[in-house]
Amino acid sequence: MLKAAGAAVTATTALPATTAAAASGFAHPGLLHTQTDLARMAAKVKAGAAPYTAGFAKLTANRHAQSGWTPNPQATVYRGAGSPQNYATLYNDIHAAYQNGLRHHVGGDSAYADTAVSILNAWSAKLTSLQGSADRFLAAGLYGYQFANAAELVRDHPDFELSRFQEMLTKVFAPLSDDFLVRHNGAVVTNYWTNWDLCAMACVLATGIFCDNRSQVTRAIDYFKHGEGLGSVRNAIPVVYDNGLAEWLEAGRDQGHALLGVGLMGTFCEMAWNQGYDLYGYDDSRFLKGAQYVAKWSLGGDVSYTANTRAKGAIGGWSGRETASAAAGVDPAMTRPIWAMIANHYTKRRGLPASYVTRIAAKSAPEGGGGDYGPNSGGYDQLGFGTLAFTRDRVASPSPDSGTRPQTGATASPAAAQDLAATGSSDIAGWSAAAGITAVAGGLLLLRRRGE
Numbered sequence: 001m002l003k004a005a006g007a008a009v010t011a012t013t014a015l016p017a018t019t020a021a022a023a024s025g026f027a028h029p030g031l032l033h034t035q036t037d038l039a040r041m042a043a044k045v046k047a048g049a050a051p052y053t054a055g056f057a058k059l060t061a062n063r064h065a066q067s068g069w070t071p072n073p074q075a076t077v078y079r080g081a082g083s084p085q086n087y088a089t090l091y092n093d094i095h096a097a098y099q100n101g102l103r104h105h106v107g108g109d110s111a112y113a114d115t116a117v118s119i120l121n122a123w124s125a126k127l128t129s130l131q132g133s134a135d136r137f138l139a140a141g142l143y144g145y146q147f148a149n150a151a152e153l154v155r156d157h158p159d160f161e162l163s164r165f166q167e168m169l170t171k172v173f174a175p176l177s178d179d180f181l182v183r184h185n186g187a188v189v190t191n192y193w194t195n196w197d198l199c200a201m202a203c204v205l206a207t208g209i210f211c212d213n214r215s216q217v218t219r220a221i222d223y224f225k226h227g228e229g230l231g232s233v234r235n236a237i238p239v240v241y242d243n244g245l246a247e248w249l250e251a252g253r254d255q256g257h258a259l260l261g262v263g264l265m266g267t268f269c270e271m272a273w274n275q276g277y278d279l280y281g282y283d284d285s286r287f288l289k290g291a292q293y294v295a296k297w298s299l300g301g302d303v304s305y306t307a308n309t310r311a312k313g314a315i316g317g318w319s320g321r322e323t324a325s326a327a328a329g330v331d332p333a334m335t336r337p338i339w340a341m342i343a344n345h346y347t348k349r350r351g352l353p354a355s356y357v358t359r360i361a362a363k364s365a366p367e368g369g370g371g372d373y374g375p376n377s378g379g380y381d382q383l384g385f386g387t388l389a390f391t392r393d394r395v396a397s398p399s400p401d402s403g404t405r406p407q408t409g410a411t412a413s414p415a416a417a418q419d420l421a422a423t424g425s426s427d428i429a430g431w432s433a434a435a436g437i438t439a440v441a442g443g444l445l446l447l448r449r450r451g452e
Contacts, residue, residue, distance in 0.1 A: 025212045030274045031152045032267065032341075033389060038105040038153075041388055045106050054366040055388025056106055062371050064092065065099035067111040071119040073126040077143075080133025087132075087139050091380040093119050094146045095370030098383050101153030106388070113153075117160045120151050124165040127172055137180045141199025144173030145267065146383055148206035155210075169207040174216065177203035181223055188319070189228045190310040194250050195257055197223075197231020198264035205271055221277055224268065230310070233283060236261065237290035239306045246289035247305060251297060252324025255334055256378065262294050263338030263382045270341055280345055288354060291342050295356035299363075300332045335360075337367035340386030348394045361386075 029035055044052035059065050071093045079087040097119040104112035130136045148169060154160050177200035184192055201220050208216030224233055230249060239247040250258040265287055269279045280287055297303045305327040313319035339361035346354045369384030 026209050026214075026217075026275050028155060029152045031149045031206055031209060031271045032274070032383065033102075033105075033149075033153070034274050037389065040392070041106045042108065044391075045388075051366055051387050051391055055385060055391070058366050058368040058372065059099060059103055059106070059385050059388060062099055062369060064096040064369075064371050065103050065112075066096075067100065067109075067115045069093075069096040069100065069115055069119065071096070071122040073122040075126050076129045076131055077127065077139060078132045078136075079130070079139040080135035083132045085132070087143075088377065090123075090127075090139070090143055091146070091370070091377060093123065094143055094150055095380055095383070098146065098150035098153065099369060099385075101150055102385065102389070105153060113157055114159070116150065116154050117157050120147075120154065120165055121159070121161050123147075124161055124168045127168055130172060130176060134185050137176055137185060137196065138199060140173050140176035141180070141196075141201075141203040142381055144169065144177060144203030145199070145206040145271075147173065148203075148210040149383060152210060166211045170211055170213075173203055174207045174211075177201075177207075178216075178219075181227065181229065184229060187314050188311050190230055191312045191314075192230065193253060193257065194230040194236045194261050195264060197227065197229040198236070198261055198268065201227075201231055202264055202268050202271070205268060209271065209275060217275070220268075221272060221279065224272075224279055225282065233265070233279075233286055236265065237286050237293075238308065239304075240286065240289055241304055244289060245293040245296065245303065246286060247303075248290045248294045248297075249308060249324075251294065251303070251327040252305060252308060254328045255298060255330045258294050259298065259334070259336045259338065260378070260381055262291050262342070263336055266291070266338055266342045267382070270345070273345070281350070285346075285352070288342075288346050288352065288357075292354060292356045295339070295360040297327055298330055298332065298334065299356065299360055300330060301356070303327050335364045336373065337364070337369060337382050337384030337386055339364050340367055341390040344386075344390045344392050348392045351395065 027034065029038065041052060041056075045056045072089050073093070074086055074089060077087050077090050078085050097116045100112040100119070101116040104110065104116065130139050132139070151160070151162075151165050155162055180200045181197065181204065184196075201223055204216055204223075205220035208214070208220060223229075223231070226232060227235070230236060236249055237246045238249055241247070248258050248261065250261050269287060272279045293303055305325070307323055307325040309321055309323040311319065312322055339357060343354060343358045343361035346352045347358055366387040367384055369382070370380040372384070373379035
């Protein structure tokens, strides 16, 4: 199991009542979506509020979000060269379970919840192993965090086999991710790029929350802060510049992997936030600065890049070094469904400027999900639907702080009891202000620049 690598998780501010839970457990639902989030989505769609309706339309149009989906569970899932790869079956079924679960909460039709449960139960009854090349660690990380999120949406369904699903996560997914963060598949700690760590971290955190394993959650959060691998926040974002942007390490690799990394770190921060840990704000909002950097670069802007050399190889075996000396080229049309979550956190919950993130979020809206971004595995690395799930009104009196919130179980103060995802009638006005939109006319968004 993963050993702690630094100081213990600390907490100094009060937790909102909407996510408070008993000290013995965690808030449920409480991964990417809280009960308040789900209620907000349903109320907004019922009221016909924009942009929720556009986001919901993306969900209902997706072939995975249909109540007739039939699962195809496997006893062993393979990912990687040299094996009978069948992992596409897994990620398609996971996205069908997630999308049906989400559609149930928003639209209210129990048939979608029943479908999600049938998918999840089928897999927990059959899956026993993840195999393949080193890519099996990617499968464990990506599909472990996604599976937990899909199941969290229906964990109280009377037909859901909760304990069996927890056992599957605990025996099949979490151990591989936990082991990767300790041993990195027998390689030197910098051999694997940032995203390998990040997906493992997301799995350890999500499965820990789902299974009410506090020590596992603490390990994941500690790795975010102090881990030796390239997924910890200071290694993934190694250089902070005077202009308020911070270099994303994988920008020296390529755009697709950099976008994946931002999405994974945002997912990690959001799940932690919903249990009382503010990693979004950790180290003077270092993640915001890195996300701003990737957003500006992906929009075609010039960014600085400090050359970075990393060691490669196996411990006691072959070795080498690789240097990334400049940010790679970009395709401004490339996108992933990652930006709404990040933009809404910083501009709506915290009241912070995030010009590039909000611009690229507006450009990417409405965000879809798995099945909307290509047929291959890269199109299924995020659960998506952020326009529907994460659009929120701005908090009336945001109070940005140093980046710590209390661990779950803290008693919320009256001020903290205010819902961070409050609903209201100012969706378009609030989003426009946060995104730097000065006019909305005939469907045309006119953008103005704001400080970085």
